[in-house]
Amino acid sequence: MGFLANMNWATPSWDLFIVLFFVVAAFLYGLSLGRDRIIVILVSIYMALAIVNTAPYLNDFSAEISLNNSSIFKVTLFIGIFIALFFLLGRSALIHTIAATDSPSKWWQSILFSFFHVGLILSILLGYLPQDMVNNVSADMRNLFISDPAKFFWLVTPIVIMVLIRKPKKQPPMYG
Numbered sequence: 001m002g003f004l005a006n007m008n009w010a011t012p013s014w015d016l017f018i019v020l021f022f023v024v025a026a027f028l029y030g031l032s033l034g035r036d037r038i039i040v041i042l043v044s045i046y047m048a049l050a051i052v053n054t055a056p057y058l059n060d061f062s063a064e065i066s067l068n069n070s071s072i073f074k075v076t077l078f079i080g081i082f083i084a085l086f087f088l089l090g091r092s093a094l095i096h097t098i099a100a101t102d103s104p105s106k107w108w109q110s111i112l113f114s115f116f117h118v119g120l121i122l123s124i125l126l127g128y129l130p131q132d133m134v135n136n137v138s139a140d141m142r143n144l145f146i147s148d149p150a151k152f153f154w155l156v157t158p159i160v161i162m163v164l165i166r167k168p169k170k171q172p173p174m175y176g
Contacts, residue, residue: 012120015137015138015140015141018122018126018137018141018145021118021122022118022119022122024117025114026111026114026118026119026158027111027114028114031107031111032077033110033114034110035106035109035110035113037090037114038110038114038117039162040086040089040090041086041117042113042117042120042158042162043085044082044085044086044089044118045082045088045117045120045121045124046049047081047085047089048078048082048085049078051081051122052074052077052078052081069130071128071129071130071133074128075121075125075128075129078124078125078128108168109165112165113158113161113162113165116154116158116161117155117158118159119145119154119157120154120155122145122154123145123146123151123154123155124154126141126145126146127146127151128143134146
């Protein structure tokens, strides 16, 4: 990891903020929310992304706003839709379909899901930023989160992980 060795820890940059946010958020999410909630969050992220990227008239509306405000508008709209969907889906039948109510998930599954959840969020949010702000981020960070292959990786990998790691089977009740 030459990137971490070359990082100037005395004068924080956007890159340092992104790396610290990524690491801290992945562990905190994984340990505090658990596997099932993170999967609901992932589904909410995909739905919000689909809505923001395909909403009719959104480009016409954001074209009337200045370039920087258009990016802020998309970020705000994405976050707002994501939060609304998370709360709505968290109370819907989706959580009961996904959740294994009597079986706790393994800690590493929660960390793994949260790792890809945070990566996906960073990729989406950094992708909405205007080019002048993106230019302030190092080439390594752009390649890791904003490049087309990186966007594809962060978009597809959580789906693959959800398919490969199935929900835990319910434990049979223990008697006497």
